[in-house]
Amino acid sequence: MLEIRDLHVEVDGKPILKGIDLTIRAGEVHAVMGPNGSGKSTLSHVLAGREGYTVTRGSVTFEGKDLLEMAPEIRAREGIFLAFQYPVEIPGVNNTYFLKAAVNAGRKHRGLEELDAMDFMQLVREKMKVVKMKDDLLKRSVNEGFSGGEKKRNEIFQMAMLEPKLAILDETDSGLDIDALKIVADGVNSLRSPERSMLVVTHYQRLLEYIVPDQVHVLAGGRIVKSGDRTLALELERHGYGWIEQQGVTAA
């Protein structure tokens, strides 16, 4: 589904990612862990196509297509979804209206008919259950005045609505208390399927207790320094990132 080869990325002339190789197959859940400044967020933003990141080397293919050639909205319509660490507020724009525009942009791209108001609302009702969304959040402006937990729930709700092929969760656990974390994780788990891949980017192991990954990669200094199964995350928690950086140095 996703193939990252020797990816080098600079921000303002400063190298951040220094040769990432990562393959995610359909249905797999991969976790990328790493300390602050290791390049985790850069990786998710580059995949989503945010401006300000310069790819200096390497390639990313998504379902056989060159992802880096695509505009961000095309990537989204092709099935890449980024759950933001800090979901953006859009004052005055109704949450439901926003979602309808998003869903229909995707449908149009795939050659499907746009959903009318009735069908759309039916879909909304169905998907709201995934993250136990409250009705009033639908009527409010996008993320405006939402609590941290509500924003993250809204992200997962959008993900449920947009049914992506690859979901990137960027520090989705940050700022969540344990109850909110459970709800969000349950939502994500209910969206796991053999066709849908996920890339879970996180600083802490905590989230991975709820969203159990197939593979864990440790990112440090712009490189993946270690990969393993989910026990790697536990080990990492026991020893701290300092341990892995030492390992990384010896491995290199």
Add this chain to the structure above:
Amino acid sequence: MSASSETVEELVHKAYPHGFVTEIDADTVPPGLSEDVVRLISAKKGEPEWLLEWRLKAYRHWLTLREPTWAHVHHGPIDYDAISYYSAPKSRADGPKSLEEVDPRLLETYKKLGIPLEEQMALAGIAVDAVFDSVSVATTFKEKLAAHGIVFCSFSEAVRNHPELVRQYLGTVVWPTDNFFAALNSAVFSDGSFVYIPKGVRCPMELSTYFRINASKTGQFERTLIVADEGSYVSYLEGCTAPMRDENQLHAAVVELVALQDAQIKYSTVQNWYPGDEEGRGGIYNFVTKRGECRGARSKISWTQVETGSAITWKYPSCILRGDHSVGEFYSVALTNHYQQADTGTKMVHIGKNTSSTIISKGISAGRAQNSYRGLVKVTKSADGARNYTQCDSLLMGERCGAHTFPYIEVANPTARVEHEASTSKIGEDQLFYCAQRGISPEDAVSLIVNGFAKEVIRELPMEFAVEAQKLLGVSLEGAVG
């Protein structure tokens, strides 16, 4: 939009071969302004003596005035002697001969707004020979209004058929000596609309300039007078969402509204005159005086405007709240892109007791545009219990545009309550990226955000207008995203 109203729209946008202006089409008044020109205009329109005197008085006063310079706009000097003050046929003759001669960007915009080809040609100022069966539509419409005793006609017609009404109300809200541009308009106004709603009548439909065939080609010095007699109600729509091309650079219109006791006037405008090109060349100077007077108790005047066109907009639709318990409202969206400049706002003058006013102003600025809100809330000594609420929001796109707020508050009565809120925000790259990541293109995202920002105003527009205005806001900002 319903099929019938489309037909009506078509009808007014097409060249109309007949009408009251035809008889004088052949004459051309050479450029320049003098008493003789004023007399000539009046004579050609067959006006009564009192109206000629009224024009002359305005002209003589205009000579003593200087063009105002206080607005936050910049433009080269206007040569008033280079303007032809009676030039109905001029733009037709000088206009492009075919669509190939029209700015392709303008055509692109027409396409995006979904305007049919024939209509595009008419809007672009091309003579269209197509015959249309629409006179019957207008006639049916007029008959329906006449059954209610409503007068809705061109200004010239009103002068001929209802001189007593015109004489009673003309210039009583915007005096012919009011300001430089109002005085100029009063001296040379070409034509416009007249509306009279009799006592207790609720006008059964939205009155739109669309319906008035003769409205075309009177854009330069247009004059509108609306009188709502006691207990009546009228909703009036002015303008058109399609960008209108016009050879005349200076537009100085005057609109006067009079609401008598318990009457209500709702006046909605969508202004989309040619704004000039992306480099700021060309475009209309829209210097308009609009004012309404709530003359009777419990009367109400509500202005709603969506201003996206013109190179320069200078416009302050105002309310004189003379009647006790009268209400004034002003809802405005002013959008400027590229090199456009807008200095717009309102004046709310509280005279009667317990009068209240609401001002909601939304300024959107992109490119290198400058967008100013200028408003006056004046509470006179007599206005016990007056209230005002003002909200002024600005939205900026990019680094090179400007938003400015000039609120003036004068309160001479201690019982008054005046509130003012203001905010400035930016369309952020993070918002656009967030939308893009959900599959929404930058153009659609901007349209979404801007319409969200402006929705308190848009929802004041009549339904059909509101839908068009929303589309227009998006289209007007194209090219604003880098």
